[in-house]
Amino acid sequence: MIVTMMTVLLVLHAAVGASPAVCPIPLIEAVEGDNVTLPCHLYPEVNAEGHTFDWKRDGLEKWVYVYRDKKPVEDDQRDECKNRTRVDPVGLKRGNMSLLIFPVKLSDSGSYKCFNAKMKSFCYANLSVVPKDQTKSRDSTTNVPPTSDDLGAEKKTEVWIVGSVLGVLGVLGVLVVLVMKYKVVDIWRNFRGRRPNNDEPVTAVTGPRELGQDALAAEEASIELMVVNNNNNNNNHQSRKSSEVY
Missing domain, CATH: 1.20.5 (Single alpha-helices involved in coiled-coils or other helix-helix interfaces)
Known part of the structure; x- marks a missing residue:
């Protein structure tokens, strides 16, 4: 849809050699007392500082805003719109003719027409202003305090x-x-x-060593016995010789 609209605008621009006015947001909602902007710009961008354009609401004789000779004109403007409406002068260099209303009133609700006299182009923007009390009632219905059933459900959830x-x-x-x-x-x-077991076989580490020690002790005992026997034999032999001499 947007591509089709842009294509139509480009065709018109090529046909008449002009930049048509575009209102990208056809419906604007605002709360009473807030600042609101009614968007309108030329596409493709064209410097609109030297253009004559105006904003007018349907059903009213005078204009909401008039721009002529590079400045706003208050003589043709409605009294209730004076000092409450303006256009960004910097944005005009890029073809931005958006209207700022501050603060917005309930009586500002309606359909607005932005018309550029030089380009002979216009577009519409609809404004809907909501009373403050209505927004408060919406907030109060939205933030409903919890009931006893809700508290019981919360307690059950906590217990679970x-x-x-x-x-x-x-x-x-x-x-x-x-x-x-x-x-x-x-x-x-x-x-x-890991406890020692007497029934276990002798290990390769401890067994041979214990058996070697026993054999060594037995060999030493036999050697001592042989030495004692030899000494006894020698003593007997000497005693026999001495007896023969006598």
Whole structure:
């Protein structure tokens, strides 16, 4: 839709050699007392500082805003619109003829026409002003205080959340106890597996060493016994010789 509109505007521009007025937002809503802008600009952009254009509301004789000879003209302007409407002079250099109304009143509601005399082009913008009291009532209905049923539902939700958390903590506690229990059992089994067993065969490390020590002790005892026997024999032999001499 937007592409079609832009295409039509370009065709018109090529045909008449002008930039038509465009009101991109046909419906504007505002709250009483706020500032509101009725958008209108030339497309393609053209410097509108030297143009004559005006804003007029349907059903009224005088204009809401008049711009002529590079300045606003208040003589042709409605009294209730004086000092409450203006156009951005900087924006005029880019063809921006948007009208600012400050502050907006309930009586400002209606259909507005933006007309550029040099380009012989115009567009419409509709303004709807909402009373302040109506907006307050909307806010009050939106922010409704919670009822007793809502409070009961909130309490049930809180109880359910607390119960879920406690249940999770209980399961975790049981898992920790089981893990610690099996850990203790494994440690006890490992400890019992390391205790010496008299029925176990002699290991390669301790067995041969203990057997070697016993053989060495037996050999030493036999040598001592042989030395004692030899000494006894020598003593007997000497005593026999001495008896023969006598």
